[in-house]
Amino acid sequence: MQTTPNLILRHAELLFTQFGVEATTLRQITAAAGVNLAAVNYHFGSKEALIREIFKRRLTQLNQERLAALDRLEKAAASRPVKPAKILDAFFGTLLRIAQKDKQGGPTFLKLLGRTHTEPSEFIRVFLASEYEEVLRRYKEALIKSLPDVPREEILWRFHFMLGATAYAIAGTDSLKLLAHEGPKETQEAPSRSKPKDQESDLMQIDRLLPRLMNFLVGGLRAPLPEFNTQALRQAQPRQAALRISRSVNQGRG
């Protein structure tokens, strides 16, 4: 459908990703979409409302699929706790798979979303907070159940780290490019083996990104706990607890 609101939504998303929400002007958007300058205010009311609309469309779908995936896992596990790796796949895998499926603008929004997680703008932050509240609560609870011997605070931190690694993995391709370059102008190692049409396709192969990311995240989630946890537990209940923790964290679910 090439209706005006849709044209605006599509091109706004693209420009927001490219230049940032603050820096993108209504004039840029309407020019790119080939519609009149007044159209944004007519159809959406304001720039803010347009922004909200863009995120709402994608996020409600994404988070509903996440909730559905978690429901399926919990149903399949009956009352037993779900494996951490499955929980992570339901949360982060759903994100990447949706972006991959919807070729039209999927990866674009993925990048925008990654950036927006560190957006300082007030209204965006309260909006995202409300949009994420339920999913985060449900997944947090699932992880806590899944790792009963890991202190709750540590789980929250690691969830936080995982969100960061994912957001940045998607948004900040700069550092990856920087890392990949041998140095300025060095041309060793067969410069053009694959088609250089899409600059990022070499590195950002999205079907390989997911397994790469998942292994990293699971490794981080199950890493040994920092010492102050085991120390605190040791003095509370003499020494058995600490062992249980490092086992459950290093080797699997509870």
Place this chain on the structure above:
Amino acid sequence: MQTTPNLILRHAELLFTQFGVEATTLRQITAAAGVNLAAVNYHFGSKEALIREIFKRRLTQLNQERLAALDRLEKAAASRPVKPAKILDAFFGTLLRIAQKDKQGGPTFLKLLGRTHTEPSEFIRVFLASEYEEVLRRYKEALIKSLPDVPREEILWRFHFMLGATAYAIAGTDSLKLLAHEGPKETQEAPSRSKPKDQESDLMQIDRLLPRLMNFLVGGLRAPLPEFNTQALRQAQPRQAALRISRSVNQGRG
């Protein structure tokens, strides 16, 4: 020193962190610093130049300390490879320790830096790229030497993920707060045990952040490799290589 340029630098850094670089105006900065509106352009030339100056000050110091730390590690190890965990501590630990030491604005800049890594603004990105080029190259090489059996591409990706987890851990405190909340208005678990003066002090205890982050990062770096790596190697050289890889990744350096 309360000189005008310093007043500007300090308050600009603060406001950039709070509202973002794009959204912060020269009027806000000069008003907060108690200097004249024209002072920024007089002392720095333009808003862009002011931004560059702020990042330059902090980043060159940070990255020089990082290089020095790596030099020390490599000298101490003679020609043997350095342990991955030590490399990570030299890179990410130096960042957090600098921020912690410099009470005056250290944590502020830390947050700003975390956000800036996903900044879409063109001139900031090319500036950051040049500023990081040497450190990233040196640390990349160190990690490659440190994990000789891990494919180079995987190391780059994991370095990328680690950068993300760290940047976000610092910048995006929102999701952490969201995760920490039990739900709206629930007040279980002794609401005010420590002084609530600094809203974030409870969660963002920076001395605990470092061990938490380090364990997570090391866990992620040493996680088992995704399957397509071992498969590729298996068909190239029959099966010994795959075992070597998962050992070196799961248990330690090469």
Place this chain on the structure above:
DNA sequence: GTCTATATCATGATAGAC
């Protein structure tokens, strides 16, 4: 070096003809 005053321009939003 610091100030006031202002130039110049781009922004988001709106009013009103079609």
Place this chain on the structure above:
DNA sequence: GTCTATCATGATATAGAC
């Protein structure tokens, strides 16, 4: 619904008195 024209505002930057 779509257009042109325009408004009010706030941005960066500068000129020139002190």
